[in-house]
Amino acid sequence: MIKTNIFISGVTGKVGKILLEKSFKDESLVLCGASASSSNKIIGKDLGSLFNQQDIGINVSTIQDISPDVDVVIDFSVPESSLEILSLAQERQVAIVLGTTGFSSLQVDQIKEYSESIPLLYAPNTSIGIAMLKQILNKSEAILERPRKINIYEKHHKQKKDSPSGTAIDLRNQLKESFQENDVEITSEREGDSPGEHIVVFSFKDETVELKHKASNRTIFAEGAIKASKWIKEKPNGLYSMQDIYSS
The missing domain is CATH 3.40.50.720 (NAD(P)-binding Rossmann-like Domain)
Known part of the structure; x- marks a missing residue:
């Protein structure tokens, strides 16, 4: 071995x-x-x-x-x-x-x-889940038309020092590059003992698409x-x- x-x-x-x-x-x-x-x-x-x-x-x-x-x-x-x-x-x-x-x-x-x-x-x-989410985002550029707006919502435990999270910033950088979209807004929440939750929201004229990853434990x-x-x-x-x- x-x-x-x-x-x-x-x-x-x-x-x-x-x-x-x-x-x-x-x-x-x-x-x-x-x-x-x-x-x-x-x-x-x-x-x-x-x-x-x-x-x-x-x-x-x-x-x-x-x-x-x-x-x-x-x-x-x-x-x-x-x-x-x-x-x-x-x-x-x-x-x-x-x-x-x-x-x-x-x-x-x-x-x-x-x-x-x-x-x-x-x-x-x-986590493998975020790696999968990033792979999906890589492919979404070819599938989705240019959205009107992209938002990222992230939630972590109240002891977490950095806000927004490193994961949210990483996702934003990827989205900016993929969609040539400079206005990707991150909303952060700090409460409880959540190990981490991230939601990417694509807003179109008549619909929204959400991609979510939630960590149950560390x-x-x-x-x-x-x-x-x-x-x-x-x-x-x-x-x-x-x-x-x-x-x-």
């Missing part, structure tokens, strides 16, 4: 904890380490403590502790930490799956620059990121997306 050695950045986050749990159960993965922010009290403690379980022999570290054995870094942290991770990944020639959101346009340009020297899969949403993001880590391991340098996985 071919194994993939991974390092989880942002292991104390909502998706990071699920990634950690799934990495224990996936025999094709080898967990080489995991990091949290340098100010987090869990730094230096065994990863087993995140689940109130017995020690597993791997301590939570900072991002500086990525070992030479790592094949892929999976990052679900914050933009500032992600850029540090990217710099280290470039230095050590390690592939990366970047699931962090909230990047500025300047930071996105930096991400693209890093992809010139390492394999980099950037996905504001790592497991889908972890599962998608793990699939991406196995896929990108042997890929050449470049910028990739979740769509590349399902179209290859």
Whole structure:
């Protein structure tokens, strides 16, 4: 069995904890380490403590502790930490799956620059459902006449810091390119504990077409990121997306 050695950045986050749990159960993965922010009290403690379980022999570290054995870094942290991770990944020639959101346009340009020297899969949403939605949107240009208006509605839990969501921005950019439509309005809502809901609405003269994706839990993001880590391991340098996985 071919194994993939991974390092989880942002292991104390909502998706990071699920990634950690799934990495224990996936025999094709080898967990080489995991990091949290340098100010987090869990730094230096065994990863087993995140689940109130017995020690597993791997301590939570900072991002500086990525070992030479790592094949892929999976990052679900914050933009500032992600850029540090990217710099280290470039230095050590390690592939990366970047699931962090909230990047500025300047930071996105930096991400693209890093992809010139390492394999980099950037996905504001790592679920298979959003990858399918983006594939449908790719084909909709040839099927639908030019709509009068395109709207995106997105809803997330009230703790989510970035608004609009990275997924909504990604969808808007795709729609602008496909339909040559500059006025794609995003409406954001933050309440409850919703992992994520996105609706794309095409408005025509006498009808509307809605495409919707709703995440029931965050497991889908972890599962998608793990699939991406196995896929990108042997890929050449470049910028990739979740769509590349399902179209290859």
